[in-house]
Amino acid sequence: MNSHNATLADGLRHILCIGGGPAGLYFALLMKARRPELKITVVERNRPFDTFGWGVVLSDQTLANLAEADAESAALIGAAFNHWDDIEVFFKGRSVRSGGHGFCGIGRKRLLNILQERCLALSVDLVFETDATDDQALAAHYDADLVIASDGLNSRIRQRYADTYQPDIDLRRCRFVWLGTKKMFDAFTFAFEQTEHGWFQAHAYQFDGDTSTFIVETPEEVWKAHGLDQMEQPEAIAFCEKLFAPYLDGNPLISNAQHLRGSANWIRFPRVVCKHWTHRVDIGGKTVPVVLMGDAAHTAHFSI
Template sequence: MKIDCVGGGPASLYFSILMKRMDPSHDITVYERNPAGSTFGWGVTYWEALIDYLRSADPESGRAISESSVRWENWITHVHDRVTITVENGAEGFGVGRQRLLDILADRARALGVRLEFEREILDEDELVDADLIVAGDGVNSVLRERHADHFGTEVTVGRHPYLWLGTTKVFDAFTFAFTETDHGWIWCYGYGFSPEQSTCVVESTPETWQGLGFDQMNEADCLGMLEKLFADVLDGHPLIGRARADGSARWERFPTLTNRTWHRGNLVLLGDAAHTTHYSIGSGTGLALGDAAVLAEELQRDTRLEPALTRYEHNRIGEIRSAQRSARHSAQWFENLPRYIDRPPEQLLELLGQRHSGLLAHLPPALYYRIWRLAGRFGR
């Protein structure tokens, strides 16, 4: 089969690896519009179940990803000038640099015979007329998907809160939340390590706090300087670093949650962020994209007829993605309703934060929800 993948992100690269492992005769090319090594972003998170799968599906890349990752079991929550809460032996999580992840997958794909063409932008599937299968893994702003947006039933819902994706030389040895109260309301961040030298730090606030603090008028240097002061307690004197984007800037954004009614059209199929996005606060985006790659490869191996294979892939993944997006929506709403929870006793606050993906929490008073969890026996440690 001749397969062309548009977009050189983790999903496209991993799909090409799995397909080559299944059948080395597949003719696979991955097209990426940006130069090699120019990805934006810092670290990505994933959880223990994913690394177990990666090690079994392709031991070479799974082992390299595991060896390049940092791990944590503890979770720390700081509430400014009030309390620091630590949970030991929580769920095991991992962080790996996005560029390091892409390098591992690209090297493995090349070793298996996949062609990688950087600085090659594909704007129309008609440029790939010889392909049996075209995989649109070109991200949330997918050009190939947008050409047929009516067919795919594409919908985008933009979140209320501005957020900023940064790096820092402060190496967090636990997954860390920090909440800071200002004269204009609350602002918060969470950080996690992804290498021995750096961590990711995501900052979020309400629009009112963001505007009240003047972030809507600040340049990047002034913005980073103010954030370093606001989160001085958790940064321990380390700087925040912008330059998280390909154009060299760090920008405030509002998160777009993307859904599609269908994921394929003829021999064109959507993968990863081109098909769906989930709010960053549950840390599942990369794992879900790699899951797409795995299921698509499995269905194509099971049935060489393209239409039935793509239909089963779509039905399989849409259900799981909807569940993840539901959890992500509840998580985002938890932060949007932060004043409901922030003044709870420390033990309750931490439990409510840990259960922020629950739809039940959104409809019950925090104290009642907390008591229900205790009665259900799910609080004890």
């Protein structure tokens, strides 16, 4: 069966991805590579070079899976990765280091740009600075036969069709903050520090030639006991720098969320799972599946 007949057989002509993060972009490029006759559009509310967060970590096995799925983008991702094999844990004055794990770190912005460029090379349409306030109106505008809801952790689409998806969202008890530093870590580093009120953990890894992610996490009650809930960002960052000074070697911690006020950059991790991932809506006289993908469908804690 040729590609044109395949399109007619399954009724699929145009796919709309709402959300241009890694999940939406990667789905779009994989589908376009396999079904070049399809029209695929990715709609993203931010600009092409806007991003949030610091680095992204993948295992060697995941990188191998990417290479099998799309060798071109995998080669670019692999070339941009910082690779390490070791995990090092610091606890109560001791360090334990083990090797042979195989991890790769890459800047989130660089990862998105690689996926964007690969999408464009395959003739995926990328539409930026478009806030999808109404997925049905957007699907009608693009005459979509399939909608991929890759609109992230706080998915509006998942919320709109919650009766179908039946999400189970468990807001975990620890507070954490995403920071960065110019201190280079040669291992996936977990550092634990005890204070008079309880424990803090740092989760650190290098993701490019001169920057590391540095996540600080602590239970809610410890966070409040230290007054971090009342601190502005500079004061809270100074607290973390002092607490984890033995691991930073004089390097400051950096925030890329200066627009947030007070303690708003300290968040709690929501574990998201959904009973169903597909909802169907009638748009323009046809039934259109709306499929959750990425963090909209499920989340994985950053320590995994």
